[in-house]
Amino acid sequence: FSLKETCCRTRPLSLAGHVGFDSLPDQLVNKSISQGFCFNILCIGETGIGKSTLMDTLFNTNFENFESSHFEPQVKLRAQTYDLQESNVRLRLTVVNTVGFGDQMNKQESYQPVVDYIDKQFESYLQEELKIKRSLHNYHDSRVHACLYFISPSGHSLKSLDLVTMKKLDSKVNIIPVIAKADTISKSELHKFKIKIMSELVSNGVQIYQFPLDDETVAKVNTTMNGHLPFAVVGSTEEVCVGNKMVKARQYPWGVVQVENEHHCDFVKLREMLICVNMEDLREQTHTRHYELYRRCKLEEMGFKDTDPECKPVSLQQTYEAKRQEFLAELQKREDEMRQIFVQRVKEKEAELKEAERELQGRFEQLKRVHAEQKSTLEDKKRLLDEDQSSFNKRRAAAQLLQAQSLTVNGKKDKDRKNSGFIITSGIPSTSSSVAPTTESDKPCESPSCQSLKTVSEKILCTSFMVFESVM
Numbered sequence: 001f002s003l004k005e006t007c008c009r010t011r012p013l014s015l016a017g018h019v020g021f022d023s024l025p026d027q028l029v030n031k032s033i034s035q036g037f038c039f040n041i042l043c044i045g046e047t048g049i050g051k052s053t054l055m056d057t058l059f060n061t062n063f064e065n066f067e068s069s070h071f072e073p074q075v076k077l078r079a080q081t082y083d084l085q086e087s088n089v090r091l092r093l094t095v096v097n098t099v100g101f102g103d104q105m106n107k108q109e110s111y112q113p114v115v116d117y118i119d120k121q122f123e124s125y126l127q128e129e130l131k132i133k134r135s136l137h138n139y140h141d142s143r144v145h146a147c148l149y150f151i152s153p154s155g156h157s158l159k160s161l162d163l164v165t166m167k168k169l170d171s172k173v174n175i176i177p178v179i180a181k182a183d184t185i186s187k188s189e190l191h192k193f194k195i196k197i198m199s200e201l202v203s204n205g206v207q208i209y210q211f212p213l214d215d216e217t218v219a220k221v222n223t224t225m226n227g228h229l230p231f232a233v234v235g236s237t238e239e240v241c242v243g244n245k246m247v248k249a250r251q252y253p254w255g256v257v258q259v260e261n262e263h264h265c266d267f268v269k270l271r272e273m274l275i276c277v278n279m280e281d282l283r284e285q286t287h288t289r290h291y292e293l294y295r296r297c298k299l300e301e302m303g304f305k306d307t308d309p310e311c312k313p314v315s316l317q318q319t320y321e322a323k324r325q326e327f328l329a330e331l332q333k334r335e336d337e338m339r340q341i342f343v344q345r346v347k348e349k350e351a352e353l354k355e356a357e358r359e360l361q362g363r364f365e366q367l368k369r370v371h372a373e374q375k376s377t378l379e380d381k382k383r384l385l386d387e388d389q390s391s392f393n394k395r396r397a398a399a400q401l402l403q404a405q406s407l408t409v410n411g412k413k414d415k416d417r418k419n420s421g422f423i424i425t426s427g428i429p430s431t432s433s434s435v436a437p438t439t440e441s442d443k444p445c446e447s448p449s450c451q452s453l454k455t456v457s458e459k460i461l462c463t464s465f466m467v468f469e470s471v472m
């Protein structure tokens with residue numbers, strides 16, 4: 001038999017006598033009592049609107065309270081956890097307060113830290129659930145079970161910040177709107193204000209928490225209380241003597257506002273609904289509705305599905321395998337793309353390098369040409385220089401020869417002069433004026449070559465004399 005067939009075959013049977021499983025609810029109660037309970041409240045409201053006072057009044061204690069400044073640059077959330085006990089029931093209560101809500105000039109992002117806080121608590125729970133070794137039985141569940149949204153008692157209408165924030169949160173948390181400091185608004189105005197708020201919430205599609213009607217024992221009271229929303233509350237931990245009793249109240253010169261008097265405000269209604277009647281439903285709604293939605297979205301985001309496109313059920317293993325194949329295909333695709341890009345880049349680089357090589361080759365050829373031209377110019381110059389040098393050498397040899405000849409001639413002449421009484425009057429003998437040619441053979445030749453040769457020889461002679469003199 002398949003499981004389905006087995007289920008279909010179940011049929012009621014009557015018991016012949018007492019078995020004992022009727023004690024199951026008691027077992028559950030005892031187990032819950034021994035485990036203790038956990039409840040988390042988020043208070044959203046402007047700075048100084050009365051959040052802390054209301055919490056103190058609700059739980060009849062003094063929680064740690066810090067007065068917030070109005071100059072916070074951004075909205076923050078402060079969570080404090082307390083262990084409370086009433087009779088034999090232990091309650092781990094976490095009170096989360098907004099700090100600096102609505103104080104910034106730009107209120108657009110005021111809700112974001114609140115949304116992030118709620119999501120973070122869901123995420124922690126999901127991570128715990130997904131662990132291989134889970135320990136949910138002793139896990140400190142920090143998911144927000146109830147959100148008290150404090151509305152300013154303006155008597156006018158909701159602020160856009162209120163509507164935007166509640167709209168952003170209504171799928172994540174059970175919102176219970178309350179009109180704060182309700183003693184500052186008259187009875188008739190309060191009535192109109194409540195109606196206005198509810199109609200604004202409905203017209204803007206904001207889903208607030210509705211007290212459940214499925215449990216017959218509380219359906220009636222819950223129906224009535226749903227009609228009183230939003231609750232107009234007054235908070236005070238101050239005790240004032242009224243009649244012969246001490247009651248929590250706020251005392252004014254003109255009278256006393258009693259917190260627990262239902263004719264004065266809705267504080268008792270709120271306490272009844274929040275703590276006495278619907279605390280477990282708030283916890284359950286958080287788990288089955290809000291957390292479930294978060295979990296579903298998150299798992300879908302991660303690619304997990306219950307059915308395939310043909311609506312056939314898909315197991316976790318199949319989803320994982322499909323996801324793995326998808327991932328590998330994607331990886332392969334990206335690898336191919338990368339390879340193509342790489343090849344393309346290499347081609348581009350090669351073309352670039354070839355272009356650069358061509359340019360360099362061109363420049364090299366040009367330089368080579370310039371170099372060859374310069375070389376041939378230099379060779380021409382060198383040749384000319386060699387020619388000059390050889391002609392100079394020749395001239396120098398001729399001059400040396402002439403010099404030698406003239407020295408010989410002059411030596412002979414000197415001898416002749418000495419013999420003929422020629423007196424050297426100065427260091428350089430005046431060949432033109434002091435010594436006149438005496439014979440025909442002494443006369444200078446008139447041919448041009450002889451003339452130039454004469455000039456050169458004269459110069460050489462003159463120089464030789466100077467050298468000669470300096471040597472002497």
Ligand SMILES: Nc1nc2c(ncn2[C@@H]2O[C@H](COP(=O)(O)OP(=O)(O)OP(=O)(O)O)[C@@H](O)[C@H]2O)c(=O)[nH]1
Nearest residue numbers: 046047048049050051052053067068181182234235
């Ligand atoms: N008239 C009136 N005053 C209240 C009420 N509740 C609180 N207050 C006063 O409002 C002031 C601020 O109250 P808190 O409870 O500290 O306000 P809060 O919202 O916790 O302030 P922060 O934490 O600083 O943002 C105090 O002077 C309270 O006495 C109320 O119901 N009616």
Ligand SMILES: [Mg+2]
Nearest residue numbers: 051052065066
């Ligand atoms: Mg406070």
